[in-house]
Amino acid sequence: MTALAYAVTACPACGAAAFVGTGPEAPGCDASFGDRRFLQPPYSVHDCLTCGLLYKTQTLSAAELDAYYARVDFRKWEMPGHFPTERAALALLRTLPRGARLLDFGCSSGRLLAPLVRDYECSGFEINAEAAQAAAAKGIKMLARDFLERGEPDSFDAAVLVDVFEHLSTPTDLLRELFRLVKPGGLLVVVTGNGDTRACRLDPAQFWYFRNVEHLIMLTRRHTGFLAMELGVQLVVWRELSHYETPWREHAYQCARHFAFWQFQHRTLLAKTLLPLLPILNRARAWEVAPAYTASADHVLAVFQKQ
Numbered sequence: 001m002t003a004l005a006y007a008v009t010a011c012p013a014c015g016a017a018a019f020v021g022t023g024p025e026a027p028g029c030d031a032s033f034g035d036r037r038f039l040q041p042p043y044s045v046h047d048c049l050t051c052g053l054l055y056k057t058q059t060l061s062a063a064e065l066d067a068y069y070a071r072v073d074f075r076k077w078e079m080p081g082h083f084p085t086e087r088a089a090l091a092l093l094r095t096l097p098r099g100a101r102l103l104d105f106g107c108s109s110g111r112l113l114a115p116l117v118r119d120y121e122c123s124g125f126e127i128n129a130e131a132a133q134a135a136a137a138k139g140i141k142m143l144a145r146d147f148l149e150r151g152e153p154d155s156f157d158a159a160v161l162v163d164v165f166e167h168l169s170t171p172t173d174l175l176r177e178l179f180r181l182v183k184p185g186g187l188l189v190v191v192t193g194n195g196d197t198r199a200c201r202l203d204p205a206q207f208w209y210f211r212n213v214e215h216l217i218m219l220t221r222r223h224t225g226f227l228a229m230e231l232g233v234q235l236v237v238w239r240e241l242s243h244y245e246t247p248w249r250e251h252a253y254q255c256a257r258h259f260a261f262w263q264f265q266h267r268t269l270l271a272k273t274l275l276p277l278l279p280i281l282n283r284a285r286a287w288e289v290a291p292a293y294t295a296s297a298d299h300v301l302a303v304f305q306k307q
Helices: 062-071 084-093 129-137 171-181 221-231 248-265 279-286
Strands: 005-007 019-021 029-033 036-040 045-048 054-056 058-060 101-105 121-125 156-162 182-193 233-241 299-306
Touching: 029 062, 036 058, 036 062, 058 062, 084 156, 084 182, 084 233, 084 299, 101 171, 156 171, 171 182, 171 221, 221 233, 221 299, 248 279
Parallel strands: 101 121, 101 156, 156 182
Antiparallel strands: 005 058, 019 045, 029 036, 045 054, 182 299, 233 299
């Protein structure tokens, strides 16, 4: 019988076993697609003492992750237009000369590079067959599964990982392979969750980003320093921003829920006196996990340059 869960006993990025605990164990969660239900077991989040990566201690097994990505509807990660994080990545890519060769690893439906296909040579890789077909229809050249091993070194001006880093079980190995394909002076553009944002650091296991069964790790500023030294590259951009454009009413609502939850968790004076008198906020007393809080600088645009 195939194992459904995997216990992570060492850092996925550097292999070190030394860590700092970031909080108590969080309840499990799940996701369903068609006739399959994917169960994330209860987990903690460790902060690697060697490289600064945040990682779950329990994840779906490799076989379950493969099944998940084969079945997932890629449209769950999409919206009309582009997210603020995607616009930031596009603005940076448009600074490259026309005709530059771009690689989008984990390109989904090709939504990121689609606006650039007329002016740039755009290639992509995607394991979800339906998403890969949609990307090819947008004019993106889809690469075979073995392109990382067989691709010509120094062949791309930039490689892009947008909302992909957090899914990686061996992130350093993949980034090393991508840099092999990037030309000297070329860029690796990473957009992912920001493990340093204050809302995350309150308790990373409770943070909405880790409440997705497919999210295994989170980037931190300290970890980018490790990557730069390990891969012999330079970090040239670290820009914190929100993944979503949140209307002010929704922003205020999220902030109030987030505030109330942590007041009750920490048993503050407000939680004992004022908040129980406010019916809407008093509901936070019974919540098992923190409410989704996407109105902060929960993402980062990190750009590395090959020396």
